[in-house]
Amino acid sequence: MELSNTRTKLIRTAMLLFWENGYHATSIADVLKKAKVNSGSLYHFFPGKSDLLAAVLDLYHDGIRQMLLEPPSAGLADPLQKIFAVLGRYRRSLLETDCFYCSPIGSLALELRDPDERVRVRLAKNLRAWTDVIDDCLQQSKLRIPAEVNRRELAQFVLTVMEGGVMQARTFRDVAYFDGAVRQLRHYFACLARGGSKRLMRRARIPARIVRKKAKSRIAP
Amino acid sequence: MELSNTRTKLIRTAMLLFWENGYHATSIADVLKKAKVNSGSLYHFFPGKSDLLAAVLDLYHDGIRQMLLEPPSAGLADPLQKIFAVLGRYRRSLLETDCFYCSPIGSLALELRDPDERVRVRLAKNLRAWTDVIDDCLQQSKLRIPAEVNRRELAQFVLTVMEGGVMQARTFRDVAYFDGAVRQLRHYFACLARGGSKRLMRRARIPARIVRKKAKSRIAP
DNA sequence: GTCTATACCCTGATAGAC
DNA sequence: GTCTATCAGGGTATAGAC
Numbered sequence: 001m002e003l004s005n006t007r008t009k010l011i012r013t014a015m016l017l018f019w020e021n022g023y024h025a026t027s028i029a030d031v032l033k034k035a036k037v038n039s040g041s042l043y044h045f046f047p048g049k050s051d052l053l054a055a056v057l058d059l060y061h062d063g064i065r066q067m068l069l070e071p072p073s074a075g076l077a078d079p080l081q082k083i084f085a086v087l088g089r090y091r092r093s094l095l096e097t098d099c100f101y102c103s104p105i106g107s108l109a110l111e112l113r114d115p116d117e118r119v120r121v122r123l124a125k126n127l128r129a130w131t132d133v134i135d136d137c138l139q140q141s142k143l144r145i146p147a148e149v150n151r152r153e154l155a156q157f158v159l160t161v162m163e164g165g166v167m168q169a170r171t172f173r174d175v176a177y178f179d180g181a182v183r184q185l186r187h188y189f190a191c192l193a194r195g196g197s198k199r200l201m202r203r204a205r206i207p208a209r210i211v212r213k214k215a216k217s218r219i220a221p
Numbered sequence: 222m223e224l225s226n227t228r229t230k231l232i233r234t235a236m237l238l239f240w241e242n243g244y245h246a247t248s249i250a251d252v253l254k255k256a257k258v259n260s261g262s263l264y265h266f267f268p269g270k271s272d273l274l275a276a277v278l279d280l281y282h283d284g285i286r287q288m289l290l291e292p293p294s295a296g297l298a299d300p301l302q303k304i305f306a307v308l309g310r311y312r313r314s315l316l317e318t319d320c321f322y323c324s325p326i327g328s329l330a331l332e333l334r335d336p337d338e339r340v341r342v343r344l345a346k347n348l349r350a351w352t353d354v355i356d357d358c359l360q361q362s363k364l365r366i367p368a369e370v371n372r373r374e375l376a377q378f379v380l381t382v383m384e385g386g387v388m389q390a391r392t393f394r395d396v397a398y399f400d401g402a403v404r405q406l407r408h409y410f411a412c413l414a415r416g417g418s419k420r421l422m423r424r425a426r427i428p429a430r431i432v433r434k435k436a437k438s439r440i441a442p
Numbered sequence: 443g444t445c446t447a448t449a450c451c452c453t454g455a456t457a458g459a460c
Numbered sequence: 461g462t463c464t465a466t467c468a469g470g471g472t473a474t475a476g477a478c
Contacts, residue, residue: 006461022334024245028454038463039455045461049454102331109392110323110331113243124393149408156398157405160385167384168377171330172345177377184378184409187370191412227443249472259445264473266443 007045009035015056019104022111023053050119053108057122060104064129069137079141080189083134087162087182091175094166099173105130106163127159134158143193154192161185228266230256236277240325243332244274271340274329278343281325285350290358300362301410304355308383308403312396315387320394326351327384352376364414375413382406 013035017026028049032039046052072089073082093101105126112119135155138145145151165181234256238247249270253260267273293310294303314322326347333340356376359366366372386402 004461025334027452029452040457040464041462043455047455100335102334106388107331107334110328110388113246113323113328114321120392120394127389127392149405150401153401153405156389156401157382160389160402160405161378161381162385163388164381164383164385167327167331168348168381171341171348173341180371180374180377181381184370184374184381188405188409188412191409225443248470250470260473261446261475262444268473270472 079137131155300358355379
């Protein structure tokens with residue numbers, strides 16, 4: 001087990017650049033230059049660029065709980081507050097970057113149309129780990145989740161809202177779009193706290209009839 | 222005013238390819254080949270690739286209502302059902318592509334980290350037009366939106382959920398993640414319909430035992 | 443407006459000495 | 461493991477005749 005310093009330096013540098021500029025826009029040369037490493041060394045450790053990306057995703061995954069949850073929720077006791085503290089951290093990142101911020105994993109997931117399976121699996125693993133963090137908070141919280149709402153699905157919904165909110169804030173260059181999404185989520189949570197209704201959820205299935213239509217037509221946004 | 226056929230052909234071809242393969246992965250050569258047009262013609266109409274993209278975004282925008290709302294909601298009277306019919310259409314696209322589907326605008330918005338302003342503005346304009354469609358449905362619907370919920374923000378929230386849901390379904394290659402997001406959204410709507418504020422809840426004659434619960438998770442702004 | 447040919451750059455990746 | 465030099469290919473964009 002060789003704890004190569006060069007290897008680590010490459011991964012950390014790539015992690016930073018992929019996050020700042022995206023995967024496509026970051027060339028191998030960029031990584032080499034910033035890490036002050038030569039081409040030969042990189043290809044000694046990694047067969048190709050996508051293997052470097054895979055290593056970056058593994059690094060994200062290993063540190064996700066520590067990086068995602070702990071800093072923003074330090075000192076907070078209420079698990080629900082922790083969830084919104086995590087979201088608040090994304091908000092701060094948006095502010096600090098004039099709404100250029102991208103969530104590292106989400107933007108990679110959408111930038112790479114057809115990643116090789118090794119990469120795709122790691123992206124999914126990261127999203128799952130993110131959701132785990134939220135799910136734990138929900139479990140520890142005193143929020144009485146109505147029987148008809150699945151807790152894990154609700155945790156996934158938090159991720160959904162975060163990613164969608166960041167995307168809009170970024171596109172409009174206005175954090176208000178993120179704030180609006182979070183506010184709706186808060187309101188939803190407030191509704192849940194007040195109590196849901198089984199009767200109302202019965203219609204919540206995706207109606208089969210929507211699938212009926214002919215294939216092919218294009219869809220906007 | 223020259224209604225150039227070649228120009229239109231280029232835009233439509235680029236629209237299709239950008240959507241299928243993304244902007245980066247689509248080369249000018251790809252567009253030229255598929256449209257059976259020569260390089261000189263393209264650069265006669267467009268100074269560069271990003272101008273072609275801008276034209277594509279304008280085309281999306283012009284047809285958004287027709288392409289987004291009308292096909293899936295044909296025959297539906299209830300505006301709320303129309304909203305979920307639109308979402309159902311995205312679901313169908315996911316199914317038909319084995320969850321490779323990307324929403325055209327959303328994925329462009331995230332693929333292009335730093336688009337020139339002309340492109341960025343058009344992306345925003347498209348998202349706004351999408352939201353307008355949903356907003357109109359909400360306005361026409363009989364859904365009683367509680368006073369503390371802004372209607373336009375709720376429409377934006379639908380977009381947020383759609384984009385976030387598509388992203389997760391795509392990454393996990395499993396439409397269940399999209400379904401879960403939509404189900405949560407439905408549930409939220411059901412909560413709103415029941416009355417998101419105490420006043421409305423009382424009007425809806427919700428038994429006191431449900432209302433009783435303290436707004437404990439009143440996750441403050 | 444359309445055609446062919448091509449300039450020129452940057453990319454990921456390799457070769458082979460040390 | 462690290463270094464320098466370099467390849468082959470594909471990218472956008474241009475030139476200039478027709």
